[in-house]
Amino acid sequence: MKIVAVTACATGIAHSYMAAEALKKAGKEAGDEVKVEIQGAMGIENELSAKDIEAADVVIFAVDVGVRNKGRFNGKKTVSLGPNEVIRNAKKVLQEVKANFEG
Amino acid sequence: METKKVTFSEIIKPETVDLMLAPQDSKDDLFHHMIAMLFDVGAIGSKEEFLQAIYERESLGPTYMGEGIAIPHGKSCTVRKTAIAFCRCDEGFYYHTDDDGGEVDLIFMLAIPGEMSSNDYIRILSRLARLLVYPEFVDELRKAKDYDDIISSVEQYEPLLDQ
Numbered sequence: 392m393k394i395v396a397v398t399a400c401a402t403g404i405a406h407s408y409m410a411a412e413a414l415k416k417a418g419k420e421a422g423d424e425v426k427v428e429i430q431g432a433m434g435i436e437n438e439l440s441a442k443d444i445e446a447a448d449v450v451i452f453a454v455d456v457g458v459r460n461k462g463r464f465n466g467k468k469t470v471s472l473g474p475n476e477v478i479r480n481a482k483k484v485l486q487e488v489k490a491n492f493e494g
Numbered sequence: 495m496e497t498k499k500v501t502f503s504e505i506i507k508p509e510t511v512d513l514m515l516a517p518q519d520s521k522d523d524l525f526h527h528m529i530a531m532l533f534d535v536g537a538i539g540s541k542e543e544f545l546q547a548i549y550e551r552e553s554l555g556p557t558y559m560g561e562g563i564a565i566p567h568g569k570s571c572t573v574r575k576t577a578i579a580f581c582r583c584d585e586g587f588y589y590h591t592d593d594d595g596g597e598v599d600l601i602f603m604l605a606i607p608g609e610m611s612s613n614d615y616i617r618i619l620s621r622l623a624r625l626l627v628y629p630e631f632v633d634e635l636r637k638a639k640d641y642d643d644i645i646s647s648v649e650q651y652e653p654l655l656d657q
Contacts, residue, residue, distance in 0.1 A: 401554035404606060404616065405565045405623040412624040412655070432616045455555050475593075478627070479560035 392489055394418065395439050396427045396451040397458050400474050403431035410453045410474035411437075413481035421485055430459050439463070449492045451484070453477040468492055500576075500614040502622065502648045508641040509535050510579040515601075517587035524589075525566065528579040528603040537577035537605050544572050544605065556591035562599045563626055564589045571608035576615040578622065579603040580644070582635070600635055602626075622648070624655050 396414050400406035411427040418425030426443050429436040441463070444450070450464050452471040458464075470488055477484055510531045518524040525548055529541050538544045547568030551557065557566045581601045589598040604619055625631045625648065634647035 402551060402567065402569060402606075404567055404569075404604060404619050405557070405559075406555075408620040408623045409559060409627055412627040416627055431620065433613050433620075473555070475556055475559070481627075 392423050392449070392493060393447050394423055394425045394449055394451060394485070394488065395443050395447040396425065396453060397430060397439070398427060398474055398477070399430035399454040399456050399458060401456055403433075406455070406474040406478065407431040410477040410481075413478050414451070414453065414485070417481035417485045420482070421489075423485065423489070425485075430454075435459065449488055451477075451488060500618050502618060503645050505576050505615070505618060506578040506580060506644075507535055510537075510577060511641050511644065512579075512581045513638065513640070515581040515583040517583055517585045519587075521590055524581070524601065525603075528566075528581060528601070531579045532577055532603070532605050535577065537575055538570075538573050540572045544568055544570055546570075547572070548603070552591070556593055556595065558589050558591045558595050558598065559626065560596065561626075561629075561632065562586065562597060563632070564598045564601045565604065565623065565626075566601070567604035567606060569606040569608060573605045573607040575605075576607060576619070577605045578619070579605075582638075600632070621652065621655060625651055628654055 398407040398410040407429050411429045414425055414427050428439045450467045450469045452458055453474045455473050532538050533541050547570035548566050558564045583599050586597045586599040589595045631651040638644045
């Protein structure tokens with residue numbers, strides 16, 4: 392499954408990066424293609440391209456602040472949750488997202 | 495001239511590492527202890543102001559990260575240089591947050607200057623945060639006998655981030 396995600400948090404120093412790493416790691420372990428854009432203190436990193444978004448089966452917003460440039464995701468299936476949930480249970484989050492959106 | 499990259503050992507000093515922390519009665523006691531360490535190495539100018547910045551961040555959302563790890567952090571003009579304090583408490587104790595919190599044994603406190611002049615510093619803080627997602631790295635932190643063990647674990651596991 393192709394998944395794209397955006398992570399963002401209040402100060403953009405710790406949670407956004409941990410959540411991004413947790414998703415990438417869980418994706419690698421499960422054999423899914425996961426691309427993660429980090430909206431943090433250094434601005435937008437690993438920005439998702441229009442192509443990435445177009446190709447994605449589902450979009451995960453792991454944020455506790457607003458998503459910048461959210462319009463890019465109009466028309467996509469999205470899931471929103473807090474970065475903490477992703478950090479604590481990235482594997483489970485991915486499994487649930489897949490179960491809900493596959494097929 | 496080539497610009498030198500900031501290294502982990504520049505922002506975490508032997509004096510800001512405590513591997514024998516006793517269980518803390520409250521988060522407030524923990525914060526005071528860690529802030530004193532940062533103050534003693536000259537990373538912050540005012541303990542009170544930095545404590546306030548830490549609590550401001552706490553009010554925005556939990557800094558308990560699961561798996562026994564907490565990362566309280568504060569951004570403030572009273573921070574003179576980017577620094578990290580690290581405490582380990584082998585017995586563990588409860589770290590309260592607005593939602594629930596949890597038992598912690600590894601606590602990192604990040605001091606971030608109000609005017610973050612260089613992305614290099616954010617990068618190094620973010621790399622530490624990312625490393626904490628890897629259980630094998632966290633295990634090393636739990637086994638570390640001294641400051642040097644911690645620095646060498648970071649160096650050993652950092653390549654995971656660039657895969």
